[in-house]
């Protein structure tokens with residue numbers, strides 16, 4: 114992508130910020146927060162160009178689903194653009210691969226390997242200690258006894274489970290107080306990729322028009338003329354668009370960018386779709402976000418993978434083991450965190466059983 118004046122200005126302002134002089138490490142996985150922040154420390158918060166502050170605040174909305182003042186300052190550090198010479202990269206993610214047939218193929222593949230062993234439609238309502246094991250009660254009244262339990266339920270839903278288990282007070286507070294941010298996507302169809310024009314964009318664009326960012330879902334589909342944009346909402350933008358017809362919201366976003374990308378309204382297919390994660394009663398939000406103080410206060414309840422045994426950390430209380438993106442130090446908020454903690458939780462149980 115050719116660098117716009119905005120990009121160049123962003124680069125210069127960030128380079129001026131004292132101490133922000135990091136080298137890009139191609140081996141560093143994108144969004145690898147923990148390692149990222151340890152290596153690169155910013156001593157100054159003096160961003161004197163107002164729209165750069167706006168831009169950074171938009172990244173807090175997209176990445177953490179909250180308004181900037183509701184976010185831990187550490188999350189700001191995790192989010193800072195990477196700068197190398199004249200080049201600034203804002204929250205880059207290669208997203209190089211797609212699963213043919215959709216991501217659910219992965220779940221279906223895993224489930225097929227455990228055919229007959231998975232029961233669905235059973236909502237956990239109570240977990241009681243029973244010796245070193247547990248008794249689980251589900252919404253349909255059924256019960257199960259288990260020697261080991263892995264709980265992989267997001268915090269807001271876990272709060273609804275009656276946990277009659279002796280848990281450390283800090284862990285109870287963590288479950289009680291840490292929340293999911295608010296994020297939603299609105300998808301818009303177009304007859305062509307009209308944003309690929311001079312003064313348009315390729316890949317993604319950021320905005321203060323009521324959606325934080327928009328990106329081209331069809332960026333790598335050069336062989337197809339049609340295009341799809343995702344309008345990404347975070348923080349208060351979600352509440353502001355909770356009511357109203359999806360088509361009306363979609364048309365509003367498209368018409369707002371029409372003066373910037375002439376012809377985009379005419380290129381719209383007027384077909385729009387929208388997610389409703391924040392209203393889903395089994396999730397009720399986007400992904401984990403830490404308020405000021407929470408990231409450090411509850412740090413002992415996050416898995417850390419390390420070759421150094423003193424640094425590595427699991428999240429288990431007796432035979433009760435926790436999993437889910439919210440328990441990953443390095444990848445909370447990401448599918449990586451869900452997969453990583455699931456693997457590590459299984460390892461905790463395996464180690465205990467094999468002893």
Ligand SMILES: Cc1cc2nc3c(=O)[nH]c(=O)nc-3n(C[C@H](O)[C@H](O)[C@H](O)COP(=O)(O)OP(=O)(O)OC[C@H]3O[C@@H](n4cnc5c(N)ncnc54)[C@H](O)[C@@H]3O)c2cc1C
Nearest residue numbers: 236237270296297390395399400437438446447448449451
């Ligand atoms: C808008 C949005 C955009 C995202 N973008 C990205 C991205 O670009 N990259 C990325 O890596 N990640 C992204 N994520 C985050 C990713 O989807 C999550 O981190 C991941 O799905 C978390 O997995 P999990 O297993 O921890 O929790 P979940 O997927 O929330 O699974 C929890 C499960 O627990 C079940 N459950 C709840 N209560 C109970 C109960 N009482 N009993 C039994 N079961 C219960 C729920 O039904 C659900 O199936 C995004 C999420 C959102 C909302």
